[in-house]
Amino acid sequence: MKRIFLLTILCFLSGVGLSYGQNPIPSYNAPVLSVANFQEGAPGFDTEESTRGKRTLIVHSNGGTSSTATVYVYSLDLQTIYGPFTLYGGQTLNIDIDTREWGVLVESDDHITVDVWIEEDLLRSPTP
Numbered sequence: 001m002k003r004i005f006l007l008t009i010l011c012f013l014s015g016v017g018l019s020y021g022q023n024p025i026p027s028y029n030a031p032v033l034s035v036a037n038f039q040e041g042a043p044g045f046d047t048e049e050s051t052r053g054k055r056t057l058i059v060h061s062n063g064g065t066s067s068t069a070t071v072y073v074y075s076l077d078l079q080t081i082y083g084p085f086t087l088y089g090g091q092t093l094n095i096d097i098d099t100r101e102w103g104v105l106v107e108s109d110d111h112i113t114v115d116v117w118i119e120e121d122l123l124r125s126p127t128p
Contacts, residue, residue: 022036022037022038023036023037023038023039023116024038024039024040025038025039025040025057025102025103025104025116025117025118026115026116026117026118027114027115027116027117028115028117029062029113029115030113030114030115030116031111031112031113032069032106032107032108032111032112032113032114033111034107034108034109035105035106035107036105036106036114037103037104037105037106038103038104038105038106038116039076039101039102039103039104040076040101040102040103040118041076041101053120053121054096054120054121055096055097055098055099055118055119055120055121056094056095056096056097056118056119056120057073057094057095057096057097057102057104057116057117057118058092058093058094058095058115058116058117058118058119059071059073059087059092059093059095059104059106059114059115059116060091060092060093060114060115060116061087061088061089061090061091061092061112061114062089062090062112062113062114062115063089063090063108063110063111063112063113064089064090064110065088065089065090066089066110067088067089067108067110067111067112068086068087068088068089068108068110069086069087069106069107069108069110069112069114070083070084070085070086070087070106070107070108071083071084071085071086071087071093071104071105071106071107072084072085072104072105073085073095073097073102073103073104074102074103074104074105075097075098075100075101075102075103076100076101076102076103077100079100080100082095087106089110089112097118102118104116
C-alpha cells in the first residue's frame with residue numbers, strides 16, 4: 001500500500017512539472033510539511049557520473065525524540081525503491097546507493113526538518 005502511495009506521489013510530482021523535486025540533494029534543515037521531496041541532479045548541482053565511487057545517501061531527522069518520519073529512497077529512473085523506513089527524531093538513515101541519480105521522499109505528521117546529503121568515495125585516476 002505504501003509503495004502504491006509513493007508511486008502516486010512520484011507520478012503526481014512528475015506530472016505537475018516538478019521533475020527536479022522540491023529540494024535538491026544536498027539540503028540541510030529542510031522543513032517537512034507533510035511531504036518533502038529531495039532529488040539529486042537539480043539545476044546548479046551537476047555531478048559527473050564518471051567520478052562517482054561508493055556512495056551513501058544520508059537522511060538525518062532534526063525533530064524531537066518523539067517525532068517520526070517515513071522515508072523512501074528511490075532511483076530517479078524508478079527502477080529501485082527502498083523503504084518505507086521509520087526515522088525518529090535525532091536519528092540518521094544511511095543507504096548505500098549506486099551511480100544513478102536518486103531521490104528521497106519524507107512524510108511526517110510532526111513538524112520536523114531533515115538534512116539529506118550524499119557521501120562518496122571518489123574514484124580518481126592517479127595524476128602523472
